[in-house]
Amino acid sequence: MKVLGIETSCDETGVAIYDSATHHVTHLLHTQIALHAQYGGVVPELASRDHVQYLVPLLQELLAAEKKSVDAVAYTSGPGLVGALLVGVTFARSLAYAWQVPSMAVHHMEGHLLAPFLDHPDLTFPFLALLVSGGHTLLVDVRGLGDYHLLGESLDDAAGEALDKTAKLLGLPYPGGALLAKLAESGTPNRFHFTRPLIDRPGLDFSFSGLKTAVLHTINQFETIDEQTRADIAHAFIAAVMDTLVIKCQRALKQLNYKNLVVAGGVSANKQLRQQLTELMQTLNGKLWLARPEFCTDNGAMIAYAGYRHLAQGEQTKDLAIRVKARWPLVAYDKDNSLYPQSKL
Ligand code: KG4
Numbered sequence: 001m002k003v004l005g006i007e008t009s010c011d012e013t014g015v016a017i018y019d020s021a022t023h024h025v026t027h028l029l030h031t032q033i034a035l036h037a038q039y040g041g042v043v044p045e046l047a048s049r050d051h052v053q054y055l056v057p058l059l060q061e062l063l064a065a066e067k068k069s070v071d072a073v074a075y076t077s078g079p080g081l082v083g084a085l086l087v088g089v090t091f092a093r094s095l096a097y098a099w100q101v102p103s104m105a106v107h108h109m110e111g112h113l114l115a116p117f118l119d120h121p122d123l124t125f126p127f128l129a130l131l132v133s134g135g136h137t138l139l140v141d142v143r144g145l146g147d148y149h150l151l152g153e154s155l156d157d158a159a160g161e162a163l164d165k166t167a168k169l170l171g172l173p174y175p176g177g178a179l180l181a182k183l184a185e186s187g188t189p190n191r192f193h194f195t196r197p198l199i200d201r202p203g204l205d206f207s208f209s210g211l212k213t214a215v216l217h218t219i220n221q222f223e224t225i226d227e228q229t230r231a232d233i234a235h236a237f238i239a240a241v242m243d244t245l246v247i248k249c250q251r252a253l254k255q256l257n258y259k260n261l262v263v264a265g266g267v268s269a270n271k272q273l274r275q276q277l278t279e280l281m282q283t284l285n286g287k288l289w290l291a292r293p294e295f296c297t298d299n300g301a302m303i304a305y306a307g308y309r310h311l312a313q314g315e316q317t318k319d320l321a322i323r324v325k326a327r328w329p330l331v332a333y334d335k336d337n338s339l340y341p342q343s344k345l
């Protein structure tokens with residue numbers, strides 16, 4: 001089965017074709033970063049218009065390169081920016097109708113969650129998943145396809161959001177996560193120290209907004225801030241965020257008694273996080289599963305693949321309505337389930 005995937009939930013237009021017979025995926029991406037950078041963040045109306053402009057040429061290029069007929073269309077229907085989602089969903093549903101092929105609505109975070117399968121078809125359920133993107137920080141017990149149980153989440157800012165906001169405080173352009181990580185590489189270890197939030201309390205929830213405020217207080221101690229000090233602050237902040245994520249993964253793995261950890265979403269492209277988690281899984285005799293960096297951030301390949309997995313088990317989105325969801329929980333809320341007594345705060 002050849003599934004076309006379409007992603008337009010935020011500031012990236014992604015199209016891809018996943019071929020289940022060969023397990024091969026071809027994808028094209030247009031990023032809107034330059035468009036939004038001048039405003040310091042995503043401007044939803046501009047995002048929608050840009051998706052309108054790029055979807056057709058991207059798809060034409062993909063179909064010309066692939067020379068493949070498409071058997072089904074998968075598309076992100078939420079969560080995300082409503083206008084941006086509407087562009088992709090309308091386009092995808094119309095294509096499926098015109099081509100008379102089945103279509104499948106995909107949850108954006110499920111796309112991220114399943115992305116590591118693209119490079120690791122030997123990955124099997126169950127596993128623990130840490131999903132770290134610009135909008136979400138979730139620890140999920142993944143027992144099977146669609147069988148997702150929430151163990152912990154951010155009570156305020158998502159990890160990526162905290163990285164982007166802190167990058168902004170340090171004068172870096174949007175989206176600053178990757179640039180902040182780069183700046184941190186030249187930082188002096190231990191010149192500054194930020195508390196690892198919520199680690200002295202039981203449970204698997206996260207909180208990153210206090211950390212960002214701590215950075216602001218540190219910056220305000222300086223009248224003028226030199227390049228090395230900015231790097232030193234970035235270093236301490238990145239260390240605090242990554243340590244917190246690693247500690248919570250370790251705690252959740254112990255709780256579930258799982259040996260397999262999947263980490264996905266934009267922040268999972270971070271070199272330091274990948275390194276620290278590799279070391280953790282080595283000490284635990286477990287295995288870390290990651291997507292290649294280009295499939296950590298938003299892309300059409302993960303949507304094509306997630307759509308394929310659902311279509312392959314007989315599901316499809318049948319009615320012709322154009323439905324999008326700005327907010328859409330991925331998982332069953334299990335925090336009070338007796339299966340997870342230690343996850344209660
Ligand atoms: O998954 P994603 O592309 O979009 C959402 O679904 O939100 O994640 C974007 C987030 C941004 O906050 C961005 O700063 C962060 O991922 N990010 C990184 C890196 N690459 C992207 N953060 C740290 N290090 C990176 N290399």
Ligand code: ZN
Nearest residue numbers: 133266297298
């Ligand atoms: Zn995403």
